[in-house]
Amino acid sequence: MDSILKENIKKHIDLSEDEFKLFRSYFTKKKILKKEYLLREGDICKYEGFILNGCFRVFSLDKNANENTLHFGIKDWWLSDIDSFTNQIPSQLFIQALEDSEVLLISWNNKMKAYQELPKIERLFRVMTQKYLVANQRRILQKQSLNSEERYNYFLSHYPEIAKKLTNIQLASYLGISHEFVSKIRSRISTKK
């Protein structure tokens, strides 16, 4: 049951069956319906989530009320506003389900307990945070060095599972371009072939 969480952890560290059971006991399962929010701007992020199924979008609203997507999440990804969760301060982010989804949630207290009781969990999150940081650095460099069409192609080829769940509007808010321009890129690509 929930072996997907176990498999996810195994990608990063070794954990005995007992250790996993203890860690797993800190989570509760929750269903989240399409368009519902796991977190809103101003809220304190009380839980981190592991996605069992479904799809989420993490975004912020800028001064012109434009939505800017930080990232998406599907099965096997983690969800958090790290700053808000770690420091228990109000969030600047929204986390919204794009379809009916299920997540495993761990509260701040339980995560602190896990860090104390299971030193390997400290390592797990150190390693996962590093990997996510590397991905973010790559994204920063790509935003500087690739044009919109190249970033569009990169996203589609690296995250096809996610791409097929998204509207142009959602994808545009991740790529940092207008949704009209996504449309133009698409038609440009299809006439090329």
Place this chain on the structure above:
Amino acid sequence: MDSILKENIKKHIDLSEDEFKLFRSYFTKKKILKKEYLLREGDICKYEGFILNGCFRVFSLDKNANENTLHFGIKDWWLSDIDSFTNQIPSQLFIQALEDSEVLLISWNNKMKAYQELPKIERLFRVMTQKYLVANQRRILQKQSLNSEERYNYFLSHYPEIAKKLTNIQLASYLGISHEFVSKIRSRISTKK
């Protein structure tokens, strides 16, 4: 001696004097002259560094041979290509001194030892990586929501120490704009006043 490293660590975790001494023993001090490289694309990042003084630039070369700066580092900052260091694989990045500098270097083997012997060091890097990740997320959102002049002003007001060490060319490669445009932003700002 090197109390700057101790102070840096104290910002994130508590460490006893003995623990610090052990951790400190894993580092060696090195001078790096202006324009020298701590890391080049294709090298494996064998050391992580803590900057005692001076200034560095971490950048990559894209397909058009443009330099894109990931970040700068001054006194009290850490230097690494996390992906290359962690996985001991060839780097895509350059780390270059912008002025004569001194760093404390820790090798991969010594860092692994530190993780094993000092569990708090695992926490230290988990926490520091999280903070750096949050800063990167903020940068991604800013690149989407702020125009060049706003990003220029943000950098100058948040990193004045660094800004005054940089040429327009270096700053431009961080902001993701041409250096000519940095010049135009500057003159636009000065005529505004």
Place this chain on the structure above:
DNA sequence: CACTTTTATTGAACTAGTTCAATATTTGTA
């Protein structure tokens, strides 16, 4: 100090991507 190299400034022509508006298509829902 003189000389070379790098950096900064400025303007003119250009382009990638935006904005707005109108229309078509898809999706959700009673």
Place this chain on the structure above:
DNA sequence: TACAAATATTGAACTAGTTCAATAAAAGTG
């Protein structure tokens, strides 16, 4: 199944930022 609402497409006018080139200023070096 029909209607409403959201999404996608397309074109025309626009703009933020680029590119290129020429000149000035600053910094590095013998």
